[in-house]
Amino acid sequence: MDPILLGKGITDNIPVHLLPRFGNRHGLIAGATGTGKTVTLMTLAENFSRIGVPVFMADAKGDVAGLAMPGQINEKLAARAAQIGVDGYSAAGNPTIFWDLYGQQGHPVRTTVSEMGPTLLARILELNDTQAGVLDIVFKLADDRGLLLLDLDDLRALLNLVAEERKTVSTEYGLVSAPSIGAIQRALLRLQADGGEQFFGEPALALADLMRVDHQGRGMISILAADQLILKPRLYSTFLLWLLSELFETLPEVGDLEKPKLVFFFDEAHLLFNDAPAALQQRIEQVVRLIRSKGVGIYFCSQLPDDVPDNVLGQLGNRVQHALRAFTPRDQKAVRAAAETFVPNPKLDVRATLTAMGTGIALVSTLQDKGVPAPVQETMIAPPRCRMGAITEAERAQVRATSPVGAQYDTAINRESAEEILAARAQQLAAQANAPEARNGEGGLGQSIREFMFGNGRRQGVVESVAKQTTRNVGAQIGRNIGGTIGESVMGKTGKKFGAQIGNQIVRGILGGIFGRR
Template identity: 55%
Template sequence: MTEEGVFVGGGGEGYATPQELKLQYGNRHGLVAGATGTGKTVTLQILAEGFSQAGVPVFMADVKGDLSGIAASGSTEAKLHDAFMERAQTIGFDLDYRAYPTVFWDMFGEKGHPVRTTVSEMGPLLLSRLLGLSEAQEGALNIAFHIADKEGLALLDLDDLRAMLRHIGERADEIALEYGNVGTATIGAIQRDLLVLENQGGGQFFGEPALDLTDLIRTDENGMGQINILAADKLMGNPQLYATFLLWLLSELFEELPEVGNPDKPKLVFFFDEAHLLFDDAPKALVDKVEQVARLIRSKGVGVFFITQNPGDVPDGILSQLGNRVQHALRAFTAKDQRDLHRAAENYRANPSFDTEIAIKEVGTGEAVTSFLEKKGVPGMVERTLIRPPQSRLGPLSDTERAAVIAESGLGDKYDTPVDRESAQEILAKRAELAAREAAEAEAREKAAKTAAGRSELDAGFENFNNARRYDPTAKSKPTRRSSSRSDTILETFGKSLARQLGTKTGQTIVRGVLGSLFKSR
């Protein structure tokens, strides 16, 4: 580390003079490429160390579990110490073992603080990419987000999104004229994809408390930049989720950070490992979004480094924006490998001292061809470079050491316990409960009104009957004793007469109910 840049390496005879990545161009992005086993992980580690020492926070994914050692000091007892010291002397580097301020994050909350976001913050575009939705399904998802926003329904987790999809499915006829048809088959397909995502552990990513970006952009009491490491070894079991998460994080940084122009050093450096996962089978709209973010985010003071095996994995529109490059060895076993090697060599400013294509094929482990931006942002001439050894531990921490680092971060109280506040699922459930209660009450009122109307008609019928007997001069006096058959005849006659008096179906129903028991008593 120098005052102006991050020292990357150099060499003795036949190799480059000291090579460094100038801090003022750290936000011009970069590329670290090379075949498996050629030293990309060590290059990531020494770049993170250099930026941290310059006071620049770093975010990087630990795909293989090897980068956690950056939180511990390298040891003179390590078997690699002698080789490291020899390399340091060769390139003129003062090797001083030290640990770096580190915070561990983990989407699953197992090897670091849980990192979450809400469904609303993820947005329909990235969520559609994550779920692999068709055009029709993506359209339905956009409708769900739009109506949720319009009705003030917060989409925080997958349960909220499921409830919202059911809601628009139930209102399909109502919303069709304004937004278009939303079929039940489409809704069902999205629901199945959400279930698959949840079964893969993706459900833990959505919820609150959501990640506060300011917790990534911190320095310690000594002014060293915080190195944020995302445990990604388990996450790589779902490559789509891994790539979508990192793209979401980039998008959030782009949207939330203020413009800073051309700062003396970056505000944050973001390492995107296994970058090919982002572009494999990606729709053009998504690639365009990545290109836009990469082009504009540097004005926010953020540098993005893509790490991949082959530079050809990165689309040309993005590759052209990567000014700082470290190219480890590429192996050319097939015709396609040879074409990729030739294409990679063409992306460097030629050095008359050697053939770049041959150098990329011949450099060994821990060596690379490098090119960093120079004054006025001009690409530097390609050089063969011996990569410097790391000052932190090369290799993973133990579980006990990792737990101690996590406990010391001071972020546990903020992120380790999930929060479940009222959101779309609860609000829609209350609406449904209220609607059901109001419907039941309306039905009860209607039933009571019908019963009351029937009773009024019955009372009127009895009154008419009594009046008829009272004023009929031919009516006989009520005998004191009657036979059972005579009583039945009078009652039946009375019932028929009364039914005629009432003259309505309701009255007839009530009469049959009142008098039926008498008829059955015979």
């Protein structure tokens, strides 16, 4: 497969390439503001797309969206492309899908609470260790009771359940305190105020939709609108880390391929590592180290190389370093560190060059044959074919309207999960608790007597049968009594028979009146 042309070496006057088979060995794109990092990102993204590699990248400033539209080729760009040796340079857009956690500038990106997991969710909510432990218990309880955690309403319902059964839960799973539950609930309110509630729900993002190719065999470029999201750094970084983790856990092992299956650009990379606990740092290092064998390349973008921890930085084989500004002691230290990470070039003073390069010039070192880093080259970066700038709302709407995934994600789904199940159980228990009160309040003993005497649809036949038997028994008893009395005093046996008939008529008259018969 043809290599990706990044630019042309200024010192040695040779093309500088990135070999697709080493595209999954990760990379770093660094440099001060205004030195051309974004243009380099766009050049890399569209070249990966042209060879059939899907790309995912965040648009922190709104200008990366220009990848969707053809650029405007002027004389300066044409001359630069000719000088570098770009074949067939012309304006061209790229197949693009826009995404947005808030669902405003692209298709909504959602995941479920269960898929996010307690560790990453605790980081979003900024929980301490004790509160994070309670969140672990909530997830475990949901699993044990078969309750789906899809959105934040489900999580709130589980928290309420844990609060109600706190003593039992503490005995079975570990101590759960009311203050910890309250702290988690307050954190959920803050997340909701930040708009994070829209991120949790269904339909959840399918990773296969990030790995599409169009009908021409070009990789789709998925662009996440992050100009608002970047203002919530924990939500931004945790979402991207979740996405990496999902790719790591879902994709099969493929080893080294002719080209990557997906390339992932992580802009503002320092946000991923700021204030990350040790366990989370280890998780990031593990994903970066092992996801290469899944066919995924990760490219971190930041201002300074030391924004990325050394353990991660050592895994990044492809380097594009734009100019650094040595205004502060930290900047000067970063310049020295960056210079020392490159393979030396006898013809180039790396440290001096780092602070003297202009816009669109970068120090580049990529992996060549057998994975050996090439000596660093001061490189004129090739211009992209797309628009180098923002797009209009009408253009964004046009791209979104023709998207192959719009019908799948634009409408939210709310299926039965923990919140609905627990609410139904609560209603059932309330109905059972109120049922005896309703019966007693309506008539108490009098209602019971009326049901016995008059029946109720289900018992009418039984009551009538009992009544008939009662008529016979009572009538016979009255007859015997009356008959005996009359017989003794007046007529003997004849009086007894006559008395029995009178008694039966009296009782039949009473009960017949009750049942509406005469």
